[in-house]
Amino acid sequence: MDSLANIQLPNTGQLAIPLYVVGILIELGLIWLGKAKGQYEHKDAMTSLLMGVGNVATGIIYAVVLIAMMTWAYNYRIFDPGVNWWSILLCFVLDDFRRYVYHAGLHRIRWWWADHVNHHSSQHYNLTTALRQPWTTIFTGSFLLYLPLAWLGFHPLLILFVGGINLAYQFLLHTETVGKLWKPIEYVMNTPSHHRVHHSSNPRYLDANYGCVFIIWDRIFGTFVEEREEDMPKYGLVQNIGTFNLFYVAFHEWISIFKDVIRPGLTMRERLMYMFAPPGWSHDGSRKTSEELKAQYVRLHPDQAGMEGLPELPGKNAARGMVQPAE
Amino acid sequence: MNPLVLGGLIVGGLILIDVLLRLASKRGGGRLENDKEAIDRFIQEFPEIDSSDIGRVVTTQDRRHAFIVNRSDGVGFVRALGDRFVVRLLGSKDLASVDDDGETGLKLRFHDVTLRPARLLFSSADDRDFVAASLRQSAGI
Ligand SMILES: [Zn+2]
Ligand SMILES: [Zn+2]
Numbered sequence: 001m002d003s004l005a006n007i008q009l010p011n012t013g014q015l016a017i018p019l020y021v022v023g024i025l026i027e028l029g030l031i032w033l034g035k036a037k038g039q040y041e042h043k044d045a046m047t048s049l050l051m052g053v054g055n056v057a058t059g060i061i062y063a064v065v066l067i068a069m070m071t072w073a074y075n076y077r078i079f080d081p082g083v084n085w086w087s088i089l090l091c092f093v094l095d096d097f098r099r100y101v102y103h104a105g106l107h108r109i110r111w112w113w114a115d116h117v118n119h120h121s122s123q124h125y126n127l128t129t130a131l132r133q134p135w136t137t138i139f140t141g142s143f144l145l146y147l148p149l150a151w152l153g154f155h156p157l158l159i160l161f162v163g164g165i166n167l168a169y170q171f172l173l174h175t176e177t178v179g180k181l182w183k184p185i186e187y188v189m190n191t192p193s194h195h196r197v198h199h200s201s202n203p204r205y206l207d208a209n210y211g212c213v214f215i216i217w218d219r220i221f222g223t224f225v226e227e228r229e230e231d232m233p234k235y236g237l238v239q240n241i242g243t244f245n246l247f248y249v250a251f252h253e254w255i256s257i258f259k260d261v262i263r264p265g266l267t268m269r270e271r272l273m274y275m276f277a278p279p280g281w282s283h284d285g286s287r288k289t290s291e292e293l294k295a296q297y298v299r300l301h302p303d304q305a306g307m308e309g310l311p312e313l314p315g316k317n318a319a320r321g322m323v324q325p326a327e
Numbered sequence: 328m329n330p331l332v333l334g335g336l337i338v339g340g341l342i343l344i345d346v347l348l349r350l351a352s353k354r355g356g357g358r359l360e361n362d363k364e365a366i367d368r369f370i371q372e373f374p375e376i377d378s379s380d381i382g383r384v385v386t387t388q389d390r391r392h393a394f395i396v397n398r399s400d401g402v403g404f405v406r407a408l409g410d411r412f413v414v415r416l417l418g419s420k421d422l423a424s425v426d427d428d429g430e431t432g433l434k435l436r437f438h439d440v441t442l443r444p445a446r447l448l449f450s451s452a453d454d455r456d457f458v459a460a461s462l463r464q465s466a467g468i
Contacts, residue, residue: 017340024340024344025343025347042345044411046345123411241441243408252440
């Protein structure tokens with residue numbers, strides 16, 4: 001293995017902090033001067049920032065585990081691309097795809113959602129929202145998803161480097177100051193517009209736009225939804241949290257999972273579903289998953305059925321199935 | 328970067344942003360203008376509830392909380408959080424306790440850990456009694 005001292009890559013984590021502070025001050029200034037769209041609220045923004053500080057602190061343990069695991073996998077690498085311009089680029093793209101897959105899982109598996117829900121729990125959308133990050137990522141086991149990259153032969157420090165650039169890019173997405181960008185950019189890249197969709201609880205926008213730097217993954221896998229003027233994003237969760245207490249912001253979904261799992265009278269399958277089924281699953285139908293919320297929305301707004309992000313009306317599908325294809 | 332410089336940047340940045348936001352924030356946070364606003368916010372989050380099912384709306388003195396007592400299906404609860412609102416439909420599994428507090432006050436505790444306990448003041452004893460009775464009936468306590 002190349003010694004760590006031989007790999008000369010900038011520490012993106014450290015470089016990002018001035019970017020965060022300056023970025024927030026610029027966004028705040030533009031909003032106050034009336035030059036840009038956006039809203040800040042004191043307690044909300046400070047909660048987000050302190051969640052970010054806690055994420056950095058807990059992230060040290062995560063980083064130690066992650067580097068140890070990646071170093072182990074790297075020792076069994078099947079290729080040896082080294083660190084050069086094309087390996088950096090390839091690693092960046094593959095890591096971005098890995099992030100897309102992971103992000104989709106974060107929204108569809110409750111065990112992972114318990115961690116990621118924190119990032120979505122603000123009803124505001126500004127650069128501080130980007131820093132509202134979880135403290136419990138170590139419990140998701142997500143470091144395992146990094147192993148294929150190291151096993152392919154990308155150096156652990158290179159993987160951390162491209163990840164750092166990815167996160168810095170994502171920080172800049174969390175703003176209302178930027179509308180829609182030039183069409184080719186909106187087609188390929190994740191943009192503030194696409195990520196506003198991702199942070200919205202409007203039924204059509206649920207479970208959409210998981211991409212981090214590139215939005216093409218969503219276009220390829222059918223999870224892309226365009227931001228629409230007639231359905232402006234309503235930021236936050238389907239059921240918003242009513243607290244700025246950092247402990248509950250960080251751990252509320254873990255507490256809910258625990259309470260659900262220990263309920264008396266459930267089967268083992270039901271207990272497992274409370275841990276690993278999509279968020280909103282319940283054994284008695286008392287809650288709604290995003291699929292059920294989308295179905296409810298089209299029942300109430302049949303004219304919207306089949307549009308991007310929304311299902312067809314159930315009756316319409318059945319009727320279509322009965323039509324014989326013309327020869 | 329020197330860890331001390333980095334730490335200083337984080338702490339300094341936090342303090343600076345905190346001061347700026349304190350100066351700019353509106354005092355008191357979100358207020359419900361009227362009953363219609365409370366109903367609109369409730370219906371937006373619970374669109375399956377028929378508007379004909381909406382009964383009496385009672386707002387607290389500070390206009391930061393409203394209860395929307397439905398004819399058949401639980402009690403709607405709209406609560407200000409900063410300059411935004413949090414909405415719930417309080418049914419049988421949501422309330423841990425409902426206690427009268429003085430002449431016109433009410434103390435609520437919720438099972439949902441993201442809803443912190445509420446100490447509310449109503450404009451009249453009649454409002455408080457009506458909300459308390461509706462919540463107790465809805466919660467079966
Ligand atoms: Zn997300
Ligand atoms: Zn985000």
